[in-house]
Amino acid sequence: DTGVSQDPRHKITKRGQNVTFRCDPISEHNRLYWYRQTLGQGPEFLTYFQNEAQLEKSRLLSDRFSAERPKGSFSTLEIQRTEQGDSAMYLCASSEWTGNTEAFFGQGTRLTVV
Amino acid sequence: QQQVKQSPQSLIVQKGGISIINCAYENTAFDYFPWYQQFPGKGPALLIAIRPDVSEKKEGRFTISFNKSAKQFSLHIMDSQPGDSATYFCAAVTDKLIFGTGTRLQVFP
Numbered sequence: 001d002t003g004v005s006q007d008p009r010h011k012i013t014k015r016g017q018n019v020t021f022r023c024d025p026i027s028e029h030n031r032l033y034w035y036r037q038t039l040g041q042g043p044e045f046l047t048y049f050q051n052e053a054q055l056e057k058s059r060l061l062s063d064r065f066s067a068e069r070p071k072g073s074f075s076t077l078e079i080q081r082t083e084q085g086d087s088a089m090y091l092c093a094s095s096e097w098t099g100n101t102e103a104f105f106g107q108g109t110r111l112t113v114v
Numbered sequence: 115q116q117q118v119k120q121s122p123q124s125l126i127v128q129k130g131g132i133s134i135i136n137c138a139y140e141n142t143a144f145d146y147f148p149w150y151q152q153f154p155g156k157g158p159a160l161l162i163a164i165r166p167d168v169s170e171k172k173e174g175r176f177t178i179s180f181n182k183s184a185k186q187f188s189l190h191i192m193d194s195q196p197g198d199s200a201t202y203f204c205a206a207v208t209d210k211l212i213f214g215t216g217t218r219l220q221v222f223p
Contacts (some may be wrong), residue, residue: 004157033210041122042203043158043214056210091157093211102148103211105157 004106006092012112013082020078025094032075033103034067035091043091048098049075067107082113118206120214122204127221135155137204141144141184144206149178149189152201152216162189194221 005024014020025032030051034041046065047057051072064082069075079086089110095103119138127133146203160200164171164178164187177190189206191198199221204214 006157035211035213040216042215043211045210045212081120101146102160102163103207104160105150107157110155 004092004104006090006095006106006109009107010110010112012114014050015084015113018080019082019111020076020080020111021090021092023077023092023110025074025077025092025107026104028096029032029094029104030097031095033093033101034075034077035093035105037089037091037108046077050095051091058111079111082097082111084113087111087113118204118212118214120204120217122213122217124218125220127194127219129194129196129221129223131194131221133189133194133198133219133221135189135202135204135219136186137188137206137214138184138186139206141206141208142185143208144212146207147178147180147187148205148207148211149176150203150205150213152203158203191219194219196221196223 007022023102033048034046037043045058047067049069052069064080067077091105091108093103093105095101121136122128133196150158151161162173162176164180168183169180175192180187202217205211
C-alpha cells in the first residue's frame with residue numbers, strides 16, 4: 001500500500017462551478033478525515049467518517065460542502081457553487097478505527113477559484 | 115476549549131543547534147498528541163507522537179516532552195539540520211485531530 005492518495009493534485013475552477021475531490025485511504029483504515037488548509041495556517045477540520053458513516057461535520061462548514069464515503073472505502077468531497085474563499089489545500093487523512101492512533105495524510109488537492 | 119496554542123510562529127536555528135517548539139491545550143479529554151512535519155506543497159507527515167501517560171518519548175533526534183499537569187507539550191529537535199527546515203504542527207486528538215497554528219523552522223548551515 002502506498003499510503004493515502006488524493007486526486008486531483010491541483011484544480012483551477014471558475015467561481016460558481018462545482019468541484020469534486022477524491023481520496024483513497026490506506027486500505028485497512030476505517031477512519032477517514034477531511035481537512036482544509038490555507039496558507040500559513042494549520043489544517044482545519046471539516047468532517048470525518050467511520051467506515052461509511054459520517055460521524056461529525058464542522059459547524060463552520062457551509063452547506064455547499066458535502067462528503068461521502070460509499071462502502072467505507074474511498075471518499076469524495078464536493079463543493080457546490082465555489083467561491084474565491086474556498087481556495088485552499090484540501091487534505092485527506094486516514095487512521096485505524098479509533099481517533100487516537102496514527103493518522104496519515106495524503107498530498108492534498110490544491111483548489112484555486114478564479 | 116478545543117484550541118491548541120503553538121509557539122513560536124517562526125524559528126531560526128544554526129545547524130547543529132536545538133530547535134524547541136511548544137504547544138498548550140485546555141481540553142483534558144485529549145488523549146493523543148502527534149507532531150507533523152510539512153514541506154511546501156506537501157501533506158503533513160507524522161513525525162512522532164505521545165500519549166499522556168508518558169512524560170517523554172524519543173525517536174532519533176526528535177523528542178517530545180509532555181507535562182500533563184501543565185497541559186503543555188514540546189518538540190525538541192537535536193542536532194538540527196538544514197533538511198529539517200519545514201513547518202511543524204502539533205496536534206491534540208480525541209476523535210479527530212485539532213492542530214496548532216504551526217511553526218516555520220529554518221536551519222542555516
